[in-house]
Amino acid sequence: MLVLGIETSCDETAAALVVDGRTILSNVIATQLDLLKKYGGVVPEIAARRHTELIGYVIKEALDAAFRTLDDVEAVAVTSRQGLIGCLMVGVAAAKSISYARHLPLIGLHHIEGHIFANLLSHPDLPFPHVCLTVSGGHNMLLYVRESCRYELLGTTLDDAAGESFDKIAKFLGLDFPGGPVIDKLSKQGDNKAFSFPRPMIRSKTLDFSFSGLKTSVINMFKDKIARNESLPLADIAASFQEAVVDVLVAKTMRAAEEHEVSAVSVTGGVSANSRLRQVFQETCRKKGIDVFFPELSLCTDNAAMIAAAGYARIMLGEISDLRLNVFPSAPLGG
Amino acid sequence: MIVLGIDTSGYVNAVGLVDGSRVLADSTFSAKTDSLEQIVDNIDSTLRSAGLGLKDVQGIGVGLGPGSWTGIRVGVTVGKMLAFGTGKPVAGVSTLAALAYAAREESPLICAVISAGTRDAVYTACYHVDDGIVIQDGEYFAGTVKELTVMLKEPAVLVGSGAEVYLQMIIKEDSSLITKVKAVDAVPGGAAVARLAAGRLEHGQSDDVLSLTPLYLKESTAKAFINRYSGITKVGE
Numbered sequence: 095m096l097v098l099g100i101e102t103s104c105d106e107t108a109a110a111l112v113v114d115g116r117t118i119l120s121n122v123i124a125t126q127l128d129l130l131k132k133y134g135g136v137v138p139e140i141a142a143r144r145h146t147e148l149i150g151y152v153i154k155e156a157l158d159a160a161f162r163t164l165d166d167v168e169a170v171a172v173t174s175r176q177g178l179i180g181c182l183m184v185g186v187a188a189a190k191s192i193s194y195a196r197h198l199p200l201i202g203l204h205h206i207e208g209h210i211f212a213n214l215l216s217h218p219d220l221p222f223p224h225v226c227l228t229v230s231g232g233h234n235m236l237l238y239v240r241e242s243c244r245y246e247l248l249g250t251t252l253d254d255a256a257g258e259s260f261d262k263i264a265k266f267l268g269l270d271f272p273g274g275p276v277i278d279k280l281s282k283q284g285d286n287k288a289f290s291f292p293r294p295m296i297r298s299k300t301l302d303f304s305f306s307g308l309k310t311s312v313i314n315m316f317k318d319k320i321a322r323n324e325s326l327p328l329a330d331i332a333a334s335f336q337e338a339v340v341d342v343l344v345a346k347t348m349r350a351a352e353e354h355e356v357s358a359v360s361v362t363g364g365v366s367a368n369s370r371l372r373q374v375f376q377e378t379c380r381k382k383g384i385d386v387f388f389p390e391l392s393l394c395t396d397n398a399a400m401i402a403a404a405g406y407a408r409i410m411l412g413e414i415s416d417l418r419l420n421v422f423p424s425a426p427l428g429g
Numbered sequence: 430m431i432v433l434g435i436d437t438s439g440y441v442n443a444v445g446l447v448d449g450s451r452v453l454a455d456s457t458f459s460a461k462t463d464s465l466e467q468i469v470d471n472i473d474s475t476l477r478s479a480g481l482g483l484k485d486v487q488g489i490g491v492g493l494g495p496g497s498w499t500g501i502r503v504g505v506t507v508g509k510m511l512a513f514g515t516g517k518p519v520a521g522v523s524t525l526a527a528l529a530y531a532a533r534e535e536s537p538l539i540c541a542v543i544s545a546g547t548r549d550a551v552y553t554a555c556y557h558v559d560d561g562i563v564i565q566d567g568e569y570f571a572g573t574v575k576e577l578t579v580m581l582k583e584p585a586v587l588v589g590s591g592a593e594v595y596l597q598m599i600i601k602e603d604s605s606l607i608t609k610v611k612a613v614d615a616v617p618g619g620a621a622v623a624r625l626a627a628g629r630l631e632h633g634q635s636d637d638v639l640s641l642t643p644l645y646l647k648e649s650t651a652k653a654f655i656n657r658y659s660g661i662t663k664v665g666e
Contacts, residue, residue, distance in 0.1 A: 139498065139649035143642075146502045150509055150639035164514060180499055183465050187506035194469050195483060195514025417473070420466040 095409070098167045098192070099402025100153065102185030103177025103205045104232060105129070105136045107148040109156035110398035111167070115211070115406030116218060119160035121392065121399040124148045130271050135261070142180035149188045156398070164196055171405020174202030174415070175425040176233070182421035190417050201405045202415040204427050205396075206233055207243070209362040211407065212393040212400035214242075220387050224356050227347045230363035230395075231257035231272065236301050236350050237427070239360070242407050245427050248350050249301030256339050257365045259305040263312055263335055267328055277332045278368050284329030286337035286370075289315065293342050301350050308338055340371050344378055351384055358385045367394040430631055431481070432488040433511075434623025435472060436616075437464040437504035438496025438524045439543070439590055444475040445619025446486075447627055453479040455620035465503045472511075475619070486517060488635070490626020492617050493521040494644040495552035495569070496543055501643035509641045518635035520626035523644060527617035529556035529563040530625060532588035535613055539563065540581060542589035543617075545647070549574045549598065552646050555585075562628070571646045578602040581610055588613040 097115070101108040105126040111119040126144050130136060157163060172189035174182060186202065193200035209228045214220055225248070226237045234251035254262070257274055264273025269280070291311050294304045312335050319326055343365075351359050361375060366388050379386040393400060431453070436443040442460040446453040456475045460467050476482055491508025494501035505521070512519035528541035539556045553570050556563040570580070578599045581587070587596050592612035600607050629635070647653075 133651065137649065137651040140652060142499075142502060143645070143649065146506055147640075147642050149506060150513055150641075153510075153513070154639060180502065183499065184502055184506050187465055187468075187503050188510045190469050191507045191510035192514045194473070195511050417469040418466050420463065 095168045095406060096162070096166055097169045097171050097402040097406050098153070098156065099398035099400070099405060100170065100172040100185045100189045101208065101396055101398040101401045102145045102149065102181050103173045104181060104396060105141050106396040107145050107152045108396060108398035109153045110402050111156055111160040111162055112399050112402035112406065115403040116215070118215065118399045119162065120156045121397055122152050122156045122159060123397055124152050134265060134271060136178070138178045138180055141178060142184060145181055145184040149184055153188065164192070167196065167198060169199045169201065169405065169409055171201045171203055171401050173205045173208060173401055174419055175422045176205040177423060179421055179423040182423065186419055186421050190419055194417055199409060200415045200417065200419060201408050201413060202419045203401055203404050203408065204425060206235065206427050207404045208400040210237070210239065210360070211404040212389040212397070213360045213362045213387050215400060215403045216389040216393055217387045220360055221358050223354070224358040224360050225347060225351045225354055226360040226362060227343060228363045229256050229343060229365040231255060231261055233363065234303050236346060238350070238354050243411055247427065249303060249346065251303040251305065253304050253306040254309060256303070256305055256343060257363070259309045259339065260365070262309055266313055266316065267331065274365060274368060277336055278370065280329050281333035281336045281370060284327070284331070284333030286333040288327065288330035289334035291334055291338040293338050296342050296345050301346055303342065303346065305339065308335070336368070336370055340368070340374050343371060344374050348378055348382065356384070358387065360387045362389055362394070364395045367391055430487050430627055431485055432490055432623045432627040432630060433472065433476070433486045434490040434619045434621070434626055435468065435504055435508055436492030436524055436527060436619060436622050437468055437500045438492050438494050439500065439616055441616050442468050442471045443617060443619035443622065444471050445621070445623045446475060446479050446481065447620055447623040449627065450624070452620045453481070455618055457616060457618070464500055468503060468507055483511070483515060486515070488517055488626060488630040489519045490522050490622045491519060492524040492527060492622050494524055495545070495571070495646040496524050498645060501645070505641060505643045509638050512638045518630055519638055519641060520629040520634065521636050521641055522622045522625040523554070524617040525552065525554040525569070526556065526563055526565065526625055527621040528588045528615055530621040531615040531618055532586050532613045533558045533561065533563055535611065536584065536586035538583055538585040540577070540585050540587050542577065542587060542592060542595055544591065545571060551577055551595065553577055555580065569646055574598045575602055578606070581606060584609045586611050586613050588615050590614065590616050
């Protein structure tokens with residue numbers, strides 16, 4: 095089954111063609127990086143306007159790049175839950191119009207479910223059940239994935255997502271946007287033990303996360319150094335901050351894996367591209383005899399291939415949305 | 430030529446069908462907060478009521494705005510992706526022109542008005558009627574009712590949703606207009622959008638499906654803020 099996936103939940107306008115939830119024929123992403131750099135983040139109204147301008151081009155490019163036409167498409171999958179409401183609406187309006195015009199089944203999906211499927215796309219051998227850490231600028235969740243499309247929420251962030259703290263610290267340190275890749279790169283030149291930042295909630299009984307305190311701690315230390323006229327070793331600060339985030343993410347995920355006695359851990363979302371996070375996960379999992387899986391880098395950040403793959407899985411379970419499909423900016427993952 | 434017209438710029442979803450100058454259907458559906466949820470259903474039921482399917486439609490007209498920013502994004506995206514999906518041509522139509530078209534028999538001079546969100550903020554444009562066709566005079570205008578009052582000097586019809594309220598505000602500004610201006614309450618209708626689109630499509634004046642974008646008339650608040658303070662915040666264009 096050839097599925098057209100559409101994703102516009104935040105700042106990427108994306109469309110993709112995927113066969114049977116496995117084979118990516120095209121995966122087109124128009125980023126709004128120029129706007130992000132200009133405004134220092136996502137401005138919902140500006141992002142929604144850009145989606146409206148780009149959506150047709152992106153869908154056409156996904157078809158052209160795969161040497162397919164709408165005649166070949168057998169279903170339309172779209173992100174309808176979790177994201178910026180005005181942005182989600184553009185993707186859903188496009189998806190339901192194509193579905194209606196071509197008499198194609200339509201399926202609306204939760205954005206996070208897409209990220210879970212990014213790893214299943216990269217690794218068809220990823221076993222069930224497994225524990226999934228999905229972490230980006232907008233979300234930070236630990237899930238027990240019993241089988242395809244069946245999830246149990248184990249923990250989530252109580253304030254900032256890890257990726258959001260990367261962005262905020264980068265912005266504070268006067269670095270580029272988005273913060274994740276910049277801090278990752280800068281950290282390679284720094285000493286991750288130079289500063290001892292807190293590891294929030296690392297010993298708490300729950301599997302929830304909290305990163306706003308860590309962010310405040312970094313900012314206070316930075317201001318303190320300025321007040322004392324001391325030098326500001328940016329690379330050391332970045333590396334030490336990153337190490338604190340990585341420690342918390344890995345520790346909580348490993349605890350979830352042990353509690354649920356799974357043999358595999360899946361790490362997805364934009365932050366799963368972080369090289370230090372990958373390294374520490376690999377080292378820790380090797381010691382514990384657990385397999386760890388990361389999506390290929392092109393599928394870590396928002397894309398529509400993962401939505402097409404998730405859509406295929408849901409359609410195979412007999413699920414389908416009707417033409418009244420609506421958007422929900424915050425919604426439980428379900429399953 | 431059978432043309433489907435849709436408009437979601439305001440509190441209703443409007444869907445109409447025309448065949449040349451003949452109106453086949455002209456429906457409005459209350460859609461204060463759920464225009465996206467309803468619109469495709471609304472199109473389907475309007476087509477069915479006329480005994481037609483999307484395959485019978487030869488062109489698509491869509492209200493570009495001005496109006497609710499969220500609303501016009503929904504309408505324009507649906508309009509252009511229906512055109513993309515069916516391979517039929519699309520023509521964008523100003524929602525103000527659709528309003529003026531509704532009042533074309535009331536007066537040779539028409540001022541169309543749409544709320545721009547707050548009580549006295551409006552989007553407006555003036556039209557004159559020539560041989561049953563509405564022709565826009567001058568530019569679109571986004572401003573206050575007070576500013577609109579200055580534009581209304583000759584006998585005219587004020588048309589729009591809540592036109593009567595705007596007329597009262599205008600008379601408060603300039604009581605001499607009480608005898609010159611008449612209010613006509615109307616929403617941008619689906620059939621009016623379809624008719625205006627058909628007029629363009631019949632002359633081969635379709636819009637590019639992929640690049641069609643809404644007519645916002647105002648930049649986003651964030652962008653306006655940054656442009657205004659760009660010297661202070663050092664955020665350049």
